[in-house]
Amino acid sequence: MPANDLDVDMSELEKRRFTCDEKCGLCCLCQAELLPHEVDLFKRSYPNRIVMKDRPHRHVALALKKGEGPCDFLLQNRRCSIYKDRPHYCRQFPFHMYLGTRVQVELDLSCRGVWTDQGEDALVAGGQLVAENAEALRRTLQESRAVYREFEANCKEAGIYRPAEALRRDLAPQIPRFADVQYLARVLDLSAEEEEMEIPGDAGPEYPRRELEGSAMETGLESLSAEDVYSAPVYCDPVGRWNIFLAQDGGVEWSVMNDDGGLTPVRTIDPAQVKLLAPEGQGLDVFTSYMRTLNARDSALGYAYYLVDDYGYEDFVANTYNGTMATAALDLLWRASLIAHVRGGKLDRQGMIEGIIAYDMDRLDAPTIGAFL
Structure with a gap:
């Protein structure tokens, strides 16, 4: 069925x-x-x-491999042995379809292939995904909109509401x-104040x-915490090594x-030795562009x-949103600094890209009140 009756945003895929x-x-x-x-x-x-899984639902x-590693169908040359039969989940990567009050197609920027500026047009491929899944999107969107309506009503009752467009508009000039x-x-x-905040115009x-460095390190370490090593963040470096921190x-x-x-230990990194770096040159443009992407993502809002x-519903929506965006920026800067520390480098254009590659999949995995299809 055609999907032209759906409210779909694919602006992240443009160009x-x-x-x-x-x-x-x-x-x-x-x-x-x-x-x-x-x-x-x-x-x-x-x-x-x-295998049968029970979480987050039975499926x-x-x-x-070994119950915790890469897909059992992955060959040693990193090719898929069932490529023609690969499931929809694999075919959809690196796209994420998030449903809140609308459908928004987001791009997993941890995928190295999205940084090559080669291959398929992401906007065309995203449109095809939406068309192929139009019926499921319509059904799920009804459910997610109901959740959002309930959330908005709860916020208004608690006196903490601010519209999404206002949150994004207020933050955008300060990014x-x-x-x-x-x-x-x-x-x-x-x-963290009890009063509703306004985005400041200066520091x-x-x-x-x-x-500041201690706070950044604490934020970074918290985001690298996990139940076990197989649940920890993975960074695929330029030569294809799956680095786990x-x-x-x-x-x-x-x-x-x-x-x-299997796992090969490399070494223990003293986080106090990781110097918190600042984006420089074109790295600042890459960082700013990514933060603008987060500000536009419905999943970040979710x-x-x-x-x-x-x-x-004890904190103002504006305080929580601005706080999460600032935390994301701090987390990204420390994660990028960690990658620069182990690779030897700085947060120039490529250094900042490597930081985003190491970070974005975790950002997209964060819980939301909406749904990923």
Whole structure:
């Protein structure tokens, strides 16, 4: 069925192309869920290479090597052994379709192939995905809109509401300042106040540099925390190594996942030795562009809404949204500085891109009150 009756935003895809970086295979570390109509094929053809999962809901998924590594169908040359039969989950990558009050197609910027400016037109491919899934999108959008209506009503009743368009409009002019950790500290302080905040036009009082670096390190370590090493963030570097960074016992355990699912420890990184860097040259343009992308993403807004709901509607929506955006910027700067620390480099254009590659998949995995299809 045609999808022209759907409210769809694909602005993030404009002027972007994408291809598959054959060294990468990052998408093959995401355990692919099978759609109901795909289950029969895999039960018939590959019965020993699928598993039943209970979280976040009961579903059938492709098996992983050693139960925790890459997809069991990934060959040693990083090619898919069932490429023609690969499930929808794999075909959709690196696109994410988020449903809140509308459908928004977002692009996973941890995929190295989206930075090559080669291959398929992302806008065309995204439009095809929407058309192919129009019926499911209509059905799910009804549900997500109901959730959003309930959220808005709860916010208005609590006296903490501010419209999404106002949140984004107020933040947009100040986004270039988000590369300044002094300014981020000011935003975070204001977001913690009991009164509804307005985005400041300057950094205000100067904070001690050591205090700022300590806050950035704490934010970065929290985002690198996980139940186990296989649940920790993965960074696929330019030569295709799957680097895993796990915050543990005050340090960062750095390992490389092998193609068979095994782990090779590299070393323990002292986070205090990671110098918090500032974007420079074209790196500042890359950073600012990414923060503008976050400000336009419905899923980023949905994460702030999730926190408002989780905190029991006690904080102003503006405070929570601005606080989450400042935290994201601080987290990204520290993550990018960590990557620069291990690779040897700075936050120039390529250094900032590497930081985003190491960060964006985690950002897209954050909980929201909407739904990813």
